[in-house]
Amino acid sequence: MNVRWKLRMAAAQREVWTGAELRRLLSERAGTQLSAASVSALMTKEPSQVKLSTLAALCTALECTPNDLFEVDTTPIAVTKPAKPKREQPKVARGRSMPPV
Numbered sequence: 807m808n809v810r811w812k813l814r815m816a817a818a819q820r821e822v823w824t825g826a827e828l829r830r831l832l833s834e835r836a837g838t839q840l841s842a843a844s845v846s847a848l849m850t851k852e853p854s855q856v857k858l859s860t861l862a863a864l865c866t867a868l869e870c871t872p873n874d875l876f877e878v879d880t881t882p883i884a885v886t887k888p889a890k891p892k893r894e895q896p897k898v899a900r901g902r903s904m905p906p907v
Contacts (some may be wrong), residue, residue, distance in 0.1 A: 811852040813864065816874045830834050836863035
């Protein structure tokens with residue numbers, strides 16, 4: 807499954823052009839405080855994960871739905887079953903296990 811992050815496009819459609827503007831909206835509309843670095847990363851990179859609370863705050867601040875912020879590519883991909891690792895047989899001691907006392 808491939809996810810494409812569309813936050814910049816959603817923000818631009820609402821005339822939010824900078825991270826500072828988005829931070830202000832997050833604070834005013836959603837009551838959420840994100841660092842400048844976090845907002846910048848959200849706007850410039852495709853995150854590998856986003857907290858649900860952050861996603862909800864973005865939707866509230868931008869007055870949009872999650873569908874406006876990301877797109878999921880549901881094109882089937884070929885999945886191969888990983889080979890099972892060979893199980894090593896435990897080595898069995900032959901004869902006596904301990905010398906006589």
